[in-house]
Amino acid sequence: MLFHTKSQISSLKRKEHFTRRDKEVIVDALRSRQKLSAEMAAVRRYLSHAILSLRTDGCILMGDLNDGPHRDVFEEHFLIHNIVDELRGGFHREAALMHHALPQAYLEPDADHAYSAEFSDPTRDGKMIRTLTDHILVTTGIFNGTTKLKSLRDAGKVDHQAYGQHVVNKGKTRDDRPSDHRPVVAVFQF
Numbered sequence: 001m002l003f004h005t006k007s008q009i010s011s012l013k014r015k016e017h018f019t020r021r022d023k024e025v026i027v028d029a030l031r032s033r034q035k036l037s038a039e040m041a042a043v044r045r046y047l048s049h050a051i052l053s054l055r056t057d058g059c060i061l062m063g064d065l066n067d068g069p070h071r072d073v074f075e076e077h078f079l080i081h082n083i084v085d086e087l088r089g090g091f092h093r094e095a096a097l098m099h100h101a102l103p104q105a106y107l108e109p110d111a112d113h114a115y116s117a118e119f120s121d122p123t124r125d126g127k128m129i130r131t132l133t134d135h136i137l138v139t140t141g142i143f144n145g146t147t148k149l150k151s152l153r154d155a156g157k158v159d160h161q162a163y164g165q166h167v168v169n170k171g172k173t174r175d176d177r178p179s180d181h182r183p184v185v186a187v188f189q190f
Contacts, residue, residue: 001047004064005036005083015125040086048089051096051139058142058149060188061087061098064181065135084135099143101136101186102156116158116182132158136186148190155187 012018012029043061050056065084089097100107106114115130136156141147163182171177 001043001059001061002063003043003061005039005066036083037086040083044087044089047087047098047139048093048096052093057147058139060101060136060138060142060186062134062136062184062186064133066133084137087137095140097140098137099140099151101138101143101151101153102158102184103154106132106156106158113158113160116184117180119180134158134181134184136184138186142188145189150189152187152189155185157185159183159185 010029010032011025013025016022017025047059047061051059065087087098091097105111108114109132114132116132116134118128118130120126121129138151142149142151143153145151160182163178166178167176169176174180
């Protein structure tokens with residue numbers, strides 16, 4: 001499955017909107033997050049049904065899973081979790097549980113290389129934020145190699161080198177870089 005989620009941009013644009021708890025702006029942001037969460041729940045149901053009904057042995061889900069700005073704020077203050085956690089699935093359905101195809105080193109938020117996009121966050125006074133928004137998730141059978149296709153997790157990476165080879169002028173303008181995201185790579189064995 002390939003898809004690109006939209007971040008459901010809301011009225012929450014500035015730091016002071018959040019710090020002064022502007023009710024109208026916060027409610028708008030929460031509604032946007034609810035829409036995104038509902039979309040992910042529908043994908044999760046479809047994926048679980050396909051795996052658990054044995055219509056397929058496994059699934060690879062990949063793309064720009066844009067969780068939108070303020071993901072950490074929503075998790076910490078409003079207990080709304082990120083969409084990758086939602087897509088991962090429930091542990092009571094192990095066969096349909098999703099696992100990341102990248103090595104653990106790329107999933108550590110403080111690692112220098114553990115990001116695929118960066119942006120200026122207006123709610124943090126324009127501070128540049130690095131985040132892993134591009135993902136390759138696989139079902140348990142592919143992750144463990146019990147299906148015909150096996151994820152070689154240690155070979156996966158965010159390919160900063162390939163991205164850097166196509167950046168000119170330090171990537172200052174949109175035309176100076178190949179994309180606003182670094183490529184995420186997974187390797188599979190058949």
